[in-house]
Amino acid sequence: MNEINPDYSAVLGTPDGEADQTASERSSETNVVDVFLAERGRLKRIIAGMGLSASDGEDVLQDVSIQAVKRTGKYLTKRESIRWLIKVTVNRCLMEHRRRRSFRRLASEILKRRSETKTGSTTAENKAIVAEELEIMRKTLQELDGSLLTPMVLRYFCDLNSSQVGEILSLSPSTVRSRLREARMILAKRLVERGIEK
Amino acid sequence: MAGSCKEIERMLVDYADGRLSAGKSSKVAAHLAKCEDCRRILAALQRSLELAGVIWEDGLAESEAIRVPVPKKVRKFRWTRYASVAASILLAVTCSIVWRGLVRPTEEEPSFAEIERRISESGSAARLLTAADLLAEYPDVGSIVKQQYRYIVETYPETPAAAKAKLRIK
Numbered sequence: 074m075n076e077i078n079p080d081y082s083a084v085l086g087t088p089d090g091e092a093d094q095t096a097s098e099r100s101s102e103t104n105v106v107d108v109f110l111a112e113r114g115r116l117k118r119i120i121a122g123m124g125l126s127a128s129d130g131e132d133v134l135q136d137v138s139i140q141a142v143k144r145t146g147k148y149l150t151k152r153e154s155i156r157w158l159i160k161v162t163v164n165r166c167l168m169e170h171r172r173r174r175s176f177r178r179l180a181s182e183i184l185k186r187r188s189e190t191k192t193g194s195t196t197a198e199n200k201a202i203v204a205e206e207l208e209i210m211r212k213t214l215q216e217l218d219g220s221l222l223t224p225m226v227l228r229y230f231c232d233l234n235s236s237q238v239g240e241i242l243s244l245s246p247s248t249v250r251s252r253l254r255e256a257r258m259i260l261a262k263r264l265v266e267r268g269i270e271k
Numbered sequence: 272m273a274g275s276c277k278e279i280e281r282m283l284v285d286y287a288d289g290r291l292s293a294g295k296s297s298k299v300a301a302h303l304a305k306c307e308d309c310r311r312i313l314a315a316l317q318r319s320l321e322l323a324g325v326i327w328e329d330g331l332a333e334s335e336a337i338r339v340p341v342p343k344k345v346r347k348f349r350w351t352r353y354a355s356v357a358a359s360i361l362l363a364v365t366c367s368i369v370w371r372g373l374v375r376p377t378e379e380e381p382s383f384a385e386i387e388r389r390i391s392e393s394g395s396a397a398r399l400l401t402a403a404d405l406l407a408e409y410p411d412v413g414s415i416v417k418q419q420y421r422y423i424v425e426t427y428p429e430t431p432a433a434a435k436a437k438l439r440i441k
Contacts, residue, residue: 106342113339120337121330130337138342176326183329210322229320230327254284260323261315 108154109141115155115231116162122226123166124175124214133165159241163227167219176215180207206264213263221256224249275302279309287316389429396432399423403436 109116116137120130140161149157169175184204214222227238228249235246235253242249279302285291286299303310381389403419406412420436427433 110339110341117334117337117339118331121334122327124326124330125334127333127336130334131340134337135340138340142342178326178329178333183326186329186332187325206318206322207325210319211326214323214326225323226327229323250285254281257284257287257316257319258280258312260319261312264315264319265311 103149103151103154105141105144105147105149105154105157106138108151109138109158112155112158116158118231119159119162119226120166122230123163123170123222124177125166125169126174126177129169129174133162133169136165137161156241159227163223163241167223170219170222173215176211178211180204180211183207183211205267209263209267210260213260217256217259221252221259224252225256228253276306276309279303279306280312283309283313284316287313287320392427393430393432396423396427396430396436400432400436403439 113134116134117130120133125133137158141158144157166175181204184200184207217225223242224238224244227233227241228235233241235249238244239246239249244252279299282291282295282299286296291299303313399419400423403416403423406419407416417440420440423430423436424433424440
């Protein structure tokens with residue numbers, strides 16, 4: 074995975090901070106509702122990464138849209154608006170994750186959907202192995218604490234770098250990196266414990 | 272070896288992500304060449320991320336079904352617009368009042384000559400009424416008196432004396 078997704082760096086800034094923020098960008102204040110409508114694809118990605126179902130995701134987006142409407146009239150730049158929207162979405166997803174309302178789709182369902190869309194010469198034995206791996210991973214992600222899952226989703230699924238993740242979660246980049254290490258080791262060791270690592 | 276494994280384990284995630292410096296990276300590579308356990312962990316790190324990616328992508332495919340609410344934009348309160356509308360209304364009302372003030376006297380208020388005419392008529396009617404009343408005190412002049420009252424009513428209809436004359440005829 075690349076460290077910085079150019080698409081995100083354009084709106085969230087470089088790891089060095091605010092240096093790239095131009096004067097015109099600072100002066101161009103935007104409506105949060107407009108930014109919400111433009112960025113809903115990214116917000117959906119976060120919701121998917123946090124393992125929420127479509128119906129729970131719809132609730133989350135509904136709440137975020139209401140909060141965006143309430144924030145209308147407060148002057149924010151586009152960058153600030155995006156950060157704020159990601160933050161609100163992440164917090165709302167974490168509430169659902171704490172209620173264990175995430176990663177409820179079974180590995181067998183995932184595999185079935187994958188087999189419908191992807192063709193490959195997978196044997197029955199391979200399918201069984203992948204199913205077991207996916208099930209272990211699904212459960213591990215479900216059990217993973219929100220403080221570890223969120224940086225993982227933002228870093229590896231939304232392609233943000235450690236600084237950008239830190240800005241959104243109000244953490245230092247080094248804390249983000251240490252949480253990422255911890256989360257990755259938990260997932261890896263769960264596979265090793267079950268004798269699956271290749 | 273165990274102590275070394277712990278040290279390497281701390282760098283393994285960054286090594287898997289390709290974020291280690293060249294020096295540290297070669298140190299980890301050298302350790303991995305000798306250590307089966309760390310190789311397994313490295314493989315598991317890569318595999319677990321692949322699997323998490325599969326789960327996330329599957330969730331993303333499902334999230335395509337999410338109906339995104341389209342919030343209605345809240346219109347900003349533009350006080351200048353409301354102020355200009357209020358000022359327009361105020362101006363129209365003021366103009367109307369001023370216009371009425373200028374126009375009404377010529378249309379409705381009586382002129383000085385008119386007032387003078389009314390006073391003169393009222394005086395004449397009152398004098399005639401008094402004369403008729405005095406005449407009414409004498410016998411056998413009833414028809415003359417009635418004629419006199421009718422004259423007052425017909426000649427000075429808008430005067431108070433005409434109203435009294437009407438009553439006396441009845």
